[in-house]
Amino acid sequence: MPKPSPVVPNETLDRARRGERAAHAELYALLAGPVFTLARRMLASSSLAEDVLQETFVEVLCNIGRFRGEAEVGTWIKRIAINKCLMHVRSSWVSRRGPSGDEPAGEDRGALDDQMALERALDQVPDVARAVVWLHDVEGYTHTEIGRLMGRSTSFSKSQLARAHERLRALLEGPEVKNETNLCTPELKTC
């Protein structure tokens, strides 16, 4: 089941389409959290996620008047955010940086509860695999849809998901968390 987007009242959407600033602010208040969370989880960096949040809502404000309602507005806005995240994932800068843009990795965190361990493990999954696992497991996208979004095949999405699960398993089960994100080697197709 895909993670549901917050429901935007039709009346708010109508006012937003007409250009009412207050309605735009309501839309932001409803969806900024889910969009920021999505971006933060996909990119493992708060500063990049903040950029994506800002760029997404600028795009929303510029185009809400032309939104025809062929999908839920929350789904439409998340789709914009996903495309922006994938642009970051594809950029060479993101693939060259460390496992997380802002969180200390490994033993610095001390004793962790399950949720924190999962968050930390997710941050250490390679960029593309992390984006795939989030889109598939949380946002409910199919492999075909993910392949299309990334300009790749369905089997590419499947293999990235398997890789992400395997990596998460290793990170959650193993006592030592090693940072292997920087070992991304295109020759070996590990990224």
Added chain:
Amino acid sequence: MHARTEDLLKLRELPELAPPRGVWERVLEAERVRAATRRFRRRALATAAAVVVAAIPLVYVTTLQSPRPPTLHVGVPQPVRMPGEGTSYAPLVAESARLERLLAELPAPRPLMVGSAVGTVVGLEDRIALVDAQLSYAAARDFAPPYREALWGERVELMNALLYVRFAQTQGF
């Protein structure tokens, strides 16, 4: 299976994160700047178009009134010259033509496109139209090559961006 492996299934239960403060204010500011830029481009395009339209009769009358130089007809066919051929910006002209061809070969856009994609395509087409109007004006007034080179460079960049967006649409983005 290790007990903690079950945590894999709990990705959806990770808490929602609070967005940082101040982003909404930056969104409003960026949107205001973007709208102002778009308005400026539209006005500039309209002005450039008006200048070109106004210049056409003038150029026509001037051409009619000028004594025509005698022409020499020889049997050798004249080669077709691309705009800017033999100039510093000829490669940019050729690249622009190549991108035009690639764009023409793409399948027609779907009738229902995502709003953001429509906005991007319209924005890029507006900017290309503006550059085209400036190029026409520069050609009519015989502006210096560096100025035209900059315009052709901008056109190639915009065409590249448009091609990328249109290609992404064909892939279902």
